[in-house]
Each structure stands twice: as structure tokens, then as C-alpha cells.
Amino acid sequence: MAGTGVLMLLFLVAHMLGNLKVFFGPEEFNSYAGWLRTIGEPVLHASWFLWLQRFGLIACVVLHGVAAYQLSRRDLAARPTRYQHRPPARASYATRTMRWGGVILALFIVWHILDLTTLTVNPLGKPHHPYENVVADFQVWYVNVIYIVAMLALGFHIRHGFWSAAQTLGANSRDRDRLLKVTANVLAVALTAGFIAVPVAVMIGVVS
Amino acid sequence: MTAATHGTTSTSTMKLTLRIWRQHSPEDGGSMVTYQIEGVSPDMSFLEMLDVLNEDLILRGEEPVAFDHDCREGICGACGMVINGRAHGPERTTTCQLHMRQFSDGDTIDIEPWRAAAFPVVKDLVVDRSALDRVIQAGGYITAPTGSAPEAHATAVPKEAADFAFEHAECIGCGACVAACPNGSAMLFTSAKVNHLNVLPQGAPEREGRVLDMVAAMDEEGFGGCTNSGECTIACPKGIPLQSIADMNREFFRAATKRRR
Ligand code: HEM
Ligand code: SF4
Ligand code: FES
Numbered sequence: 339m340a341g342t343g344v345l346m347l348l349f350l351v352a353h354m355l356g357n358l359k360v361f362f363g364p365e366e367f368n369s370y371a372g373w374l375r376t377i378g379e380p381v382l383h384a385s386w387f388l389w390l391q392r393f394g395l396i397a398c399v400v401l402h403g404v405a406a407y408q409l410s411r412r413d414l415a416a417r418p419t420r421y422q423h424r425p426p427a428r429a430s431y432a433t434r435t436m437r438w439g440g441v442i443l444a445l446f447i448v449w450h451i452l453d454l455t456t457l458t459v460n461p462l463g464k465p466h467h468p469y470e471n472v473v474a475d476f477q478v479w480y481v482n483v484i485y486i487v488a489m490l491a492l493g494f495h496i497r498h499g500f501w502s503a504a505q506t507l508g509a510n511s512r513d514r515d516r517l518l519k520v521t522a523n524v525l526a527v528a529l530t531a532g533f534i535a536v537p538v539a540v541m542i543g544v545v546s
Numbered sequence: 547m548t549a550a551t552h553g554t555t556s557t558s559t560m561k562l563t564l565r566i567w568r569q570h571s572p573e574d575g576g577s578m579v580t581y582q583i584e585g586v587s588p589d590m591s592f593l594e595m596l597d598v599l600n601e602d603l604i605l606r607g608e609e610p611v612a613f614d615h616d617c618r619e620g621i622c623g624a625c626g627m628v629i630n631g632r633a634h635g636p637e638r639t640t641t642c643q644l645h646m647r648q649f650s651d652g653d654t655i656d657i658e659p660w661r662a663a664a665f666p667v668v669k670d671l672v673v674d675r676s677a678l679d680r681v682i683q684a685g686g687y688i689t690a691p692t693g694s695a696p697e698a699h700a701t702a703v704p705k706e707a708a709d710f711a712f713e714h715a716e717c718i719g720c721g722a723c724v725a726a727c728p729n730g731s732a733m734l735f736t737s738a739k740v741n742h743l744n745v746l747p748q749g750a751p752e753r754e755g756r757v758l759d760m761v762a763a764m765d766e767e768g769f770g771g772c773t774n775s776g777e778c779t780i781a782c783p784k785g786i787p788l789q790s791i792a793d794m795n796r797e798f799f800r801a802a803t804k805r806r807r
């Protein structure tokens with residue numbers, strides 16, 4: 339869970355920063371998307387790096403999900419009887435929503451690939467014009483809702499997930515606990531805000 | 547001291563409604579049974595309050611409520627019940643050291659046994675915690691020569707290591723961490739035991755085997771996995787910190803890579 343989670347997190351930071359190029363207009367954004375297909379050249383053939391990354395990320399998503407399923411099965415079996423008296427949990431909202439938050443993110447990833455990679459559900463769906471596709475997307479109210487809800491879920495998932503991964507990997511200690519929690523919150527807020535900036539910018543007309 | 551303030555006992559007593567999990571045998575279904583109790587002094591411990599209830603039940607010819615206890619001074623780890631949904635009740639202490647002044651006249655108090663697949667109910671509030679003993683047996687010991695006591699200064703222990711070991715040695719094995727964990731996980735207990743011995747020179751010969759074997763034993767007993775919910779640390783009467791789990795994981799990775807070589 340921790341290993342795959344951290345790999346996906348690294349991708350998300352790069353992805354979020356890349357998305358912000360949308361603020362510099364269609365030429366810059368589209369040429370950036372084109373450049374993504376040239377990474378690794380000439381050692382690698384065109385788009386090979388992109389495909390390696392795709393397979394790597396799909397493996398991460400699947401392994402992360404399988405591990406979450408196995409852990410949940412084991413955890414539910416270890417606590418078969420609930421208490422009659424259930425006071426409010428003391429764990430944070432982020433901690434308590436890891437399972438459902440993860441399910442929301444998995445559904446979002448499927449939808450997101452159908453939307454902006456395969457362009458199957460994209461309102462414009464013009465190949466090699468990611469900027470135009472993104473702008474077309476966020477003209478539609480429910481696309482905005484899907485993206486914003488998913489990004490809020492992502493923020494909560496990372497808020498608990500980053501620190502929890504540090505615990506699991508043995509990277510936490512009494513001295514580092516505060517720093518890791520602050521880092522988790524900064525990452526969560528930065529990723530959520532950075533990703534949400536794009537639909538919001540299209541909605542208010544800053545990007546069109 | 548004047549007669550009016552004689553002793554520290556306050557005069558007002560409480561009337562409480564108790565809802566207690568009654569279960570005749572491990573096979574029995576069990577259910578919550580309601581009891582009324584009067585004359586509870588705020589200075590009684592929680593177990594003394596149950597003693598009063600039990601005396602009453604015995605006089606009425608009913609079966610007293612079974613619960614575990616021994617030292618009644620918070621050091622043995624025998625006592626433990628879930629009070630209003632919290633392991634050991636509302637205060638950070640053991641059930642035997644919890645006092646009735648934490649409750650108010652007229653309160654309804656729900657009392658349940660530790661709940662975990664690895665802790666089957668024996669009777670009423672008594673659960674079988676021998677799973678924790680088996681985790682200890684897997685590695686919670688050091689190999690020491692018998693005979694006369696060694697010279698106390700023969701093995702130097704750095705101050706930091708001694709403090710760290712002492713902090714973890716405080717774990718009394720009560721199992722509140724397991725009872726409070728939504729996953730019935732014993733990671734806090736196991737980490738306390740592993741860290742206590744692994745940091746000391748006396749524990750060094752078994753350092754790798756200890757963490758690997760104790761974690762394996764823990765998994766075998768049917769305890770759940772850790773999701774870092776943190777409920778264990780809040781419930782722990784000895785305040786074993788959550789970072790102890792990270793400390794144990796670090797030991798685990800170190801041992802796993804060392805063994806493979
Ligand atoms: C509002 C936020 C987001 C926007 C605007 C956005 C936009 C995009 C765009 C335009 C692409 C296609 C890039 C290209 O064709 O070169 C893409 C690809 C991708 N996005 Fe996002 N994205 C967002 C959030 C996310 C999140 C949160 C995740 C993960 C949970 C994610 C996962 C992916 C993946 C895995 C790909 C790669 C698919 C491929 O290999 O082509 N995205 N995104
Ligand atoms: S870690 Fe704390 S709660 Fe768990 S067994 Fe030890 S003393 Fe009890
Ligand atoms: S009876 Fe010994 S700790 Fe409570």
C-alpha cells in the first residue's frame with residue numbers, strides 16, 4: 339500500500355504542475371503534451387516512456403487496490419463483533435474515509451482516462467488537442483462536479499495516506515511525526531488546489 | 547481535620563443504570579442486561595462499583611458478573627473492559643484505576659468485553675487474551691545465562707536506549723489497544739514488546755529473530771492489520787506512542803533484509 343501509494347503521489351505532483359501550463363495558453367499546453375511523448379528519446383522510441391509510465395501507473399493502481407481489499411478483508415475479520423455503545427471515532431475524517439475515498443478515486447481514474455486519454459466521453463474529443471479538450475470538459479457542470487469532488491477526496495486520501503505510509507515504512511519517529519504530518523497536509527492542499535485550479539479557471543473564464 | 551470533613555470521602559452517593567454484557571459461556575450468544583445500582587461513592591474505583599453490584603446479585607441469588615482483575619493498582623494488566631465504548635473508560639488509565647467520580651448521578655453506563663476475533667469471550671466481561679502470551683513466547687525474551695546476578699555495570703546501556711526501553715517496558719499487556727482498534731490489530735502491543743528489548747544490548751543477540759517471529763506470531767493469531775487509525779494510543783493506559791509502530795516496522799525491514807543476506 340505504502341510503496342504504490344508513494345509512486346502514485348510522485349506522479350500526481352508532476353501531473354499537477356504540468357496541468358498548470360494550461361494557464362499559459364493552448365500552444366504551450368499542447369506542446370507540453372507533445373513533449374511528454376518525446377521523453378526518453380533518442381534512447382527510447384517515441385512515446386515509449388509514456389507507455390512505460392502508463393503500465394507502471396496501472397500496476398500501481400491495481401496493486402494498491404488489491405492490497406487495500408486484502409487488508410480490509412483481514413481487518414473486518416479481526417473485529418467481527420461491533421460494540422453496542424459506539425462513541426464518535428477519534429480518528430480524523432481523512433483516516434476514517436480511506437476506503438470509500440479510495441473507491442471514489444478508482445472510479446475517477448477510469449472516468450478520467452475515458453475523458454482525456456481515450457477521449458471517449460470528452461465533449462469535444464479532438465485528438466492531439468488536449469487544451470481544447472480540457473476547456474470543452476469544464477464547460478459542462480457535472481464534469482466540474484466530478485473533478486472537484488474527486489480532487490477533494492484526493493486531498494483527504496493523501497492527508498492520511500502520506501503520513502500513514504511513513505509509519506508503515508518505518509520512516510516516522512517521535513521527532514519526525516510533526517514534520518511528516520505538516521508535509522502530508524501541505525501536499526494534500528497543494529495537490530487539491532492545483533488540480534481544482536484548472537476547472538475553476540475555465541468556469542470563471544480565465545482559461546478559454 | 548474537623549469531623550465534618552473527616553477523611554476524603556464525599557457524602558453524596560450516586561444512583562446508576564448499568565447495561566452489562568452477560569454471556570454464560572463462549573458458545574452462548576450473550577446480550578446486554580440492565581441493572582440499577584445505588585449508593586455508589588464517587589471515590590470507589592470502577593471495579594469496587596462492580597463488587598457492590600456483585601454482592602447485591604449474590605444476595606439476590608443471581609450469578610455475579612465475571613470480570614478479570616488482579617493488582618487493582620494499574621500495574622498487572624489483568625483488568626479491562628469497554629466502558630461507554632472506550633477501552634478502560636473515559637480516562638487514560640486502567641479500569642481498576644478509573645474512579646466513579648468520572649461519572650455523574652443518574653448516568654447509564656454501558657459495559658462490554660474487549661472485542662476482537664483473537665480475544666474470544668470466556669464469560670461476561672472476561673476474554674481469553676492468551677494470544678498476547680503466544681506473541682510474547684515467539685520472541686519477547688532474552689537469552690541470559692542463569693546463575694548469580696551479573697555485575698550491574700558489566701553491560702553499559704546508553705541513556706537514550708534505557709529511556710526508550712523503559713517507556714516501552716511500561717506496557718502491561720492489557721489488550722486495550724486491540725480492543726480499541728477498529729481492525730482488532732495488536733501492533734501497538736507487539737511494537738512495545740519488540741522495541742523494549744531490541745534497543746537494549748541484552749536483547750541484541752535475538753534482535754532480528756525477535757521482530758520477525760513476534761510479527762509472524764501476531765499475524766497467526768488473527769489480529770488485524772494496522773491502518774494507523776491511532777485509536778490504540780489514545781486507549782493505552784501507559785501512553786505507548788503511535789510512533790512505536792513505525793519504530794517496530796523499521797526493525798522489521800532491517801531484520802528482513804539482514805536475514806536474506
Ligand atoms: C482536475 C484535475 C486534473 C486534470 C485537469 C487532469 C488532466 C489530464 C490530462 C489533460 C491528461 C492527458 C495528458 C496527455 O494527453 O498528455 C491527463 C492524464 C492522466 N491523468 Fe489527469 N488530470 C487531473 C487529475 C488527475 C488525478 C487526480 C489523477 C490520479 C488520481 C490523474 C491521473 C491521470 C493519469 C493516470 C493520466 C495518464 C493517462 C495517460 O497515460 O495518458 N489525473 N490528465
Ligand atoms: S500497548 Fe498499552 S493498551 Fe496495548 S497492551 Fe500494552 S499497555 Fe495495554
Ligand atoms: S487489576 Fe491490575 S492493572 Fe487493573
